[in-house]
Amino acid sequence: MAFWEAKFEANVARDRDVRRRLRREGWDVLVVWECETEKPERLRRTLGAFLGEKR
Numbered sequence: 001m002a003f004w005e006a007k008f009e010a011n012v013a014r015d016r017d018v019r020r021r022l023r024r025e026g027w028d029v030l031v032v033w034e035c036e037t038e039k040p041e042r043l044r045r046t047l048g049a050f051l052g053e054k055r
Contacts, residue, residue, distance in 0.1 A: 019029045030050045036043055
């Protein structure tokens with residue numbers, strides 16, 4: 001159990017750092033979780049809003 005907890009915490013920290021670096025370099029970041037792909041119409045709206053605001 002300790003192995004997986006440590007692995008999860010390391011992944012969370014890594015992802016947070018990557019998002020920070022991307023933002024510092026001028027990128028906009030949108031995180032899409034796999035479970036969000038189960039509702040395609042909602043995902044389309046989310047992506048459309050994210051991309052539409054940048055145009």
